[in-house]
Amino acid sequence: MTVVFLWTHSTTCIGQPLVINYDEAKIPAYNLPDPLIAENGLLVQTPSAWNQIRRPELLSLFSREMFGAFPDRQVKMEFEVTSDVTDALDGLARRKEVTIRLSGKDDKKSAEVKILLYLPAKINSNIPVFLGYNFYGNHSIQDDPDITLSTSWMRNNSEYGVKENRATEASRGTRSERWPVKMIVERGYGLVTAYYGDVDPDFHDGWQNGVHPLFYRESQQAPEPHQWGSIAAWAWGLSRIMDYLETDALVAQNKVTVMGHSRLGKTSLWAGATDTRFAIVISNNSGCGGAALSRRAFGETLRRINSSFPHWFCGNFAYYNDRESLLPIDQHQLIALMAPRPVYIASAQEDRWADPKGEFLSGVHADPVYRLLGKNGISETEMPEVNQPVGDSIGYHMRSGKHNVTDFDWQQYLQFADRHLK
Ligand code: GTR
Numbered sequence: 001m002t003v004v005f006l007w008t009h010s011t012t013c014i015g016q017p018l019v020i021n022y023d024e025a026k027i028p029a030y031n032l033p034d035p036l037i038a039e040n041g042l043l044v045q046t047p048s049a050w051n052q053i054r055r056p057e058l059l060s061l062f063s064r065e066m067f068g069a070f071p072d073r074q075v076k077m078e079f080e081v082t083s084d085v086t087d088a089l090d091g092l093a094r095r096k097e098v099t100i101r102l103s104g105k106d107d108k109k110s111a112e113v114k115i116l117l118y119l120p121a122k123i124n125s126n127i128p129v130f131l132g133y134n135f136y137g138n139h140s141i142q143d144d145p146d147i148t149l150s151t152s153w154m155r156n157n158s159e160y161g162v163k164e165n166r167a168t169e170a171s172r173g174t175r176s177e178r179w180p181v182k183m184i185v186e187r188g189y190g191l192v193t194a195y196y197g198d199v200d201p202d203f204h205d206g207w208q209n210g211v212h213p214l215f216y217r218e219s220q221q222a223p224e225p226h227q228w229g230s231i232a233a234w235a236w237g238l239s240r241i242m243d244y245l246e247t248d249a250l251v252a253q254n255k256v257t258v259m260g261h262s263r264l265g266k267t268s269l270w271a272g273a274t275d276t277r278f279a280i281v282i283s284n285n286s287g288c289g290g291a292a293l294s295r296r297a298f299g300e301t302l303r304r305i306n307s308s309f310p311h312w313f314c315g316n317f318a319y320y321n322d323r324e325s326l327l328p329i330d331q332h333q334l335i336a337l338m339a340p341r342p343v344y345i346a347s348a349q350e351d352r353w354a355d356p357k358g359e360f361l362s363g364v365h366a367d368p369v370y371r372l373l374g375k376n377g378i379s380e381t382e383m384p385e386v387n388q389p390v391g392d393s394i395g396y397h398m399r400s401g402k403h404n405v406t407d408f409d410w411q412q413y414l415q416f417a418d419r420h421l422k
Helices: 047-067 181-186 230-245 263-274 302-308 315-320 331-336 356-372 407-421
Strands: 002-006 017-021 076-087 093-103 110-120 127-134 190-195 251-261 280-284 343-348 394-399
Touching: 017 302, 047 230, 047 263, 047 315, 047 331, 047 356, 076 230, 093 230, 110 127, 110 181, 110 230, 127 230, 127 263, 127 407, 181 190, 181 407, 190 230, 190 251, 230 251, 230 263, 251 263, 251 407, 263 280, 263 331, 280 407, 302 315, 331 356, 343 356, 343 407, 356 394, 394 407
Parallel strands: 127 190, 127 251, 251 280, 280 343, 343 394
Antiparallel strands: 002 017, 076 093, 093 110, 110 190
16 A cells, blocks of 8 residues: 655655555665675674774764764763652552753753652662653653652643643553553562653754753754754663663662663664663664664655654754665664664554564664674564564564554563563
């Protein structure tokens, strides 16, 4: 099936038909760039050539052409524990809230990121944790009147109790279905979450809000074309949360799994690529700009994503709209940047917009890098049956159902973490 939209929101393509392809037979012929051939044309044959030459090359290509470079300056950062109770979830969990305060050079601009932690109450140290952003505030993941209600800007949503761009009491617990806190804690893991909009509100305001302005040079108004967009800012925020976790004596610093869904799956992948402190990286239905190969142009395309969300990637990325074959990178190389650390890619059968097969193939084509580094990535080369997890250090499943995070997904992530961390 081919769907044609007449796209009118972006000045770059007014009146041009935007073709969304869902037909395998219409995927353009493509050659993927080889993760193991360096820019000088030579084959990377040793782990040290990967680590010293090829990995830095790929990181800088993804940074310059796609996500945008992080700022090279530090900001001032303070942590404040604002609550800490030991009898949450009927005594199963210890629940903490922590504020990260970030401020620019002269303290004129600042941002606050509020973190919520649920940790197994019976364990006093070395707790492995899952870290993932939520879409509607910390109070949305669990119906608990003691969780601080977010006061940040939020997309309006009557179902989730968000009015006039602010959460209300009715928002509490509205997203709990996606966050099986009890199951996670009972399995001996902690859950750490924060609202992604604390780091950068997810709408295009020309980068005046969120963390971007903290780093502007005198008179700078927006990131340059090679500098960070919102996904990179969210990924950077995950690293700041990791900075906090390194100071929390309850948490096992070498057992932090970063997880994200959809746009936040794209974010967890970029965080995992740029910050090797993350022990495991999970992409849940991340699709275009995440785990899905761009060159397949199946479902969401670069043109579509850059038109709908002009703030997500860096300015340079739009150059590749309808020119995927000119990209010096593709998303299997993003997966390879996790190597040798375990990475899990999850798709959903009905989520064709995110191109499940393109997500699977990214894992398959990242495998040679894992092999070079002495790990079995994934040996399957054909799409597995639905609800059949496969792979070793590169895990993959395609769940039945829609674009979402379900208990089935979490069960696989817990099992994957058990396998690789215990
Ligand atoms: C969609 C977008 C996807 C995905 C999703 C989400 O509108 O096209 O790339 O990121 O949003 O994050 O929920």
